[in-house]
Amino acid sequence: xxxxxxxxxxxxxxxxxxxxxxxxxxxxxxxxxxxxxxxxxxxxxxxxxxxxxxxxxxxxxxxxxxxxxxxxxxxxxxxxxxxxxxxxxxxxxxxxxxxxxxxxxxxxxxxxxxxxxxxxxxxxxxxxxxxxxxxxxxxxxxxxxxxxxxxxxxxxxxxxxxxxxxxxxxxxxxxxxxxxxxxxxxxxxxxxxxxxxxxxxxxxxxxxxxxxxxxxxxxxxxxxxxxxxxxxxxxxxxxxxxxxxxxxxxxxxxxxxxxxxxxxxxxxxxxxxxxxxxxxxxxxxxxxxxxxxxxxxxxxxxxxxxxxxxxxxxxxxxxxxxxxxxxxxxxxxxxxxxxxxxxxxxxxxxxxxxxxxxxxxxxxxxxxxxxxxxxxxxxxxxxxxxxxxxxxxxxxxxxxxxxxxxxxxxxxxxxxxxxxxxxxxxxxxxxxxxxxxxxxxxxxxxxxxxxxxxxxxxxxxxxxxxxxxxxxxxxx
Amino acid sequence: xxxxxxxxxxxxxxxxxxxxxxxxxxxxxxxxxxxxxxxxxxxxxxxxxxxxxxxxxxxxxxxxxxxxxxxxxxxxxxxxxxxxxxxxxxxxxxxxxxxxxxxxxxxxxxxxxxxxxxxxxxxxxxxxxxxxxxxxxxxxxxxxxxxxxxxxxxxxxxxxxxxxx
Numbered sequence: 001x002x003x004x005x006x007x008x009x010x011x012x013x014x015x016x017x018x019x020x021x022x023x024x025x026x027x028x029x030x031x032x033x034x035x036x037x038x039x040x041x042x043x044x045x046x047x048x049x050x051x052x053x054x055x056x057x058x059x060x061x062x063x064x065x066x067x068x069x070x071x072x073x074x075x076x077x078x079x080x081x082x083x084x085x086x087x088x089x090x091x092x093x094x095x096x097x098x099x100x101x102x103x104x105x106x107x108x109x110x111x112x113x114x115x116x117x118x119x120x121x122x123x124x125x126x127x128x129x130x131x132x133x134x135x136x137x138x139x140x141x142x143x144x145x146x147x148x149x150x151x152x153x154x155x156x157x158x159x160x161x162x163x164x165x166x167x168x169x170x171x172x173x174x175x176x177x178x179x180x181x182x183x184x185x186x187x188x189x190x191x192x193x194x195x196x197x198x199x200x201x202x203x204x205x206x207x208x209x210x211x212x213x214x215x216x217x218x219x220x221x222x223x224x225x226x227x228x229x230x231x232x233x234x235x236x237x238x239x240x241x242x243x244x245x246x247x248x249x250x251x252x253x254x255x256x257x258x259x260x261x262x263x264x265x266x267x268x269x270x271x272x273x274x275x276x277x278x279x280x281x282x283x284x285x286x287x288x289x290x291x292x293x294x295x296x297x298x299x300x301x302x303x304x305x306x307x308x309x310x311x312x313x314x315x316x317x318x319x320x321x322x323x324x325x326x327x328x329x330x331x332x333x334x335x336x337x338x339x340x341x342x343x344x345x346x347x348x349x350x351x352x353x354x355x356x357x358x359x360x361x362x363x364x365x366x367x368x369x370x371x372x373x374x375x376x377x378x379x380x381x382x383x384x385x386x387x388x389x390x391x392x393x394x395x396x397x398x399x400x401x402x403x404x405x406x407x408x409x410x411x412x413x414x415x416x417x418x419x420x421x422x423x424x425x426x427x428x429x430x431x432x433x434x435x436x437x438x439x440x441x442x443x444x445x446x447x448x449x450x451x452x453x454x455x456x457x458x459x460x461x462x463x464x465x466x467x468x469x470x471x472x473x474x475x476x
Numbered sequence: 477x478x479x480x481x482x483x484x485x486x487x488x489x490x491x492x493x494x495x496x497x498x499x500x501x502x503x504x505x506x507x508x509x510x511x512x513x514x515x516x517x518x519x520x521x522x523x524x525x526x527x528x529x530x531x532x533x534x535x536x537x538x539x540x541x542x543x544x545x546x547x548x549x550x551x552x553x554x555x556x557x558x559x560x561x562x563x564x565x566x567x568x569x570x571x572x573x574x575x576x577x578x579x580x581x582x583x584x585x586x587x588x589x590x591x592x593x594x595x596x597x598x599x600x601x602x603x604x605x606x607x608x609x610x611x612x613x614x615x616x617x618x619x620x621x622x623x624x625x626x627x628x629x630x631x632x633x634x635x636x637x638x639x640x641x
Contacts, residue, residue, distance in 0.1 A: 035606040038481070040482060042482075042484070042485055043488050045480060046485035046486075046488065046489050049489070050488070050489035050490075050493050050494075053493060054492045054493050056495025056496070056498070057497045057500040058499035058500050060504040061500060062500050062501070062504075063500070063504040113532075138562035138563075139560075153625075153626075154622060155622060207619055210595050210621075213619070214619065353516075
């Protein structure tokens with residue numbers, strides 16, 4: 001079943017005040033600024049690693065590589081410095097700092113965070129092994145005996161050994177294969193041990209690390225780095241959610257059915273106009289009711305914040321969401337956000353293509369509501385296996401009509417061969433067949449991971465570049 | 477754009493590493509200059525120590541003061557045991573005069589690495605003044621120089637034991 005209708009003949013948009021091509025220029029500049037920030041962050045990340053090594057070099061560390069024993073020790077120290085630097089960078093990436101979120105988005109930040117986990121652990125292990133061997137050689141004992149004597153004789157070193165064990169635990173439980181075996185909450189609690197690992201690693205760096213001994217300027221750099229990370233975490237992970245929650249005083253006003261197995265939760269609060277334009281981006285929600293408050297859920301808005309009202313549309317996808325289906329009106333709600341680049345800030349081109357599948361359709365509804373585009377330059381493609389799971393279909397059709405966007409509904413089971421994101425009877429078609437001027441458009445894709453990847457692959461094969469492609473994983 | 481980030485990251489990292497290297501080279505050079513003077517000084521004390529050849533502690537007027545107090549020290553100079561650490565050997569010489577600790581000389585200090593020399597150079601005077609003030613080996617270790625401090629105090633203890641004997 002495929003329906004397509006075009007309603008560009010009656011644009012309800014007020015005539016644009018921008019001169020022709022103005023939108024294209026604005027969006028191009030916006031995209032350029034964002035990429036500049038992204039590149040700046042990339043450079044900063046690498047530079048911090050180089051700086052960690054430079055601290056050591058500036059202290060004359062290069063002069064140490066004169067014999068095997070002290071060479072091994074030197075390598076161990078460098079591994080520890082870079083490993084610790086990576087851990088601090090990982091904490092910054094997870095701190096939900098607005099600058100980082102606006103540059104690369106929460107998803108990418110967490111992806112990089114995840115990628116750094118194993119290298120950081122390997123470096124910390126190398127730090128331990130190399131120093132045990134290096135010091136062992138100097139003391140003429142084997143590394144294990146050296147380790148025992150360090151544990152017994154040196155202050156703070158037993159803490160460092162505990163820290164290494166904690167880091168191993170945190171990284172192992174985060175490996176995809178292991179993570180799937182345990183409930184999310186288990187992984188989450190173990191992941192909190194990262195803070196214990198960072199803290200237990202701290203004392204030995206300053207009491208045993210000669211590089212950071214009192215009187216060394218390197219000590220101040222290292223302390224400043226730690227303080228920066230601590231402040232970022234306090235400010236954005238702890239203070240920001242509390243402040244936002246008190247600012248908006250959200251509570252559930254009603255829960256309405258929204259198609260097969262899904263509900264829309266509407267919330268009222270104060271000063272919600274400040275969240276205007278957050279449509280498509282996600283917030284982290286905590287429903288403050290018995291049995292619910294300790295779960296937090298990342299949900300995108302399914303409508304742009306209107307006067308005094310927020311709305312999310314969720315599907316029964318897990319234990320947590322199931323309980324939410326019957327949340328009582330009047331329940332108070334804590335939130336933090338908005339996060340992610342799945343919104344207007346990521347635009348780079350005048351055209352707009354919104355492609356969504358299943359419950360992933362809902363954030364597109366919110367984006368469509370306020371997105372900047374000229375009538376006739378936007379396309380909305382909704383994908384579902386049954387018509388009942390074309391969530392918010394009628395609302396979206398209404399918005400398309402009002403704003404002059406083209407809408408396609410692709411319903412049916414997935415194709416076995418060819419373009420996997422399309423229904424079976426549509427194989428052979430491509431994204432560019434639905435969107436005439438694809439090259440001049442931003443493509444927003446939201447749906448299950450595999451399906452999303454398939455749409456993105458299709459778009460890339462047409463020559464679209466990454467800055468035009470925006471996606472949000474939405475299979476939780 | 478990604479090329480810009482890669483080029484920027486490479487340049488920034490190379491620049492930072494080069495600056496660190498340069499600063500390090502200067503630091504090594506500076507330490508070699510001071511290294512010569514410290515080692516000269518150490519040689520001086522070492523030779524004077526061996527000149528007095530009082531390893532076993534040849535007290536001259538210690539008898540009276542020992543009678544006054546059991547913890548009294550016999551006058552003389554006493555060389556402590558050689559303590560070896562992963563950063564090098566440490567050995568101190570204790571000078572007792574009038575039953576009091578009047579000086580602690582470092583005969584050998586950790587010097588395996590350039591940074592160890594620096595640490596030693598900072599830690600040794602602190603330890604010396606603490607020992608002179610406390611008139612015993614019961615003093616705090618210098619933070620950031622734990623290994624050196626421990627070895628210094630162990631060596632000192634051996635010398636003190638000899639002085640008590």
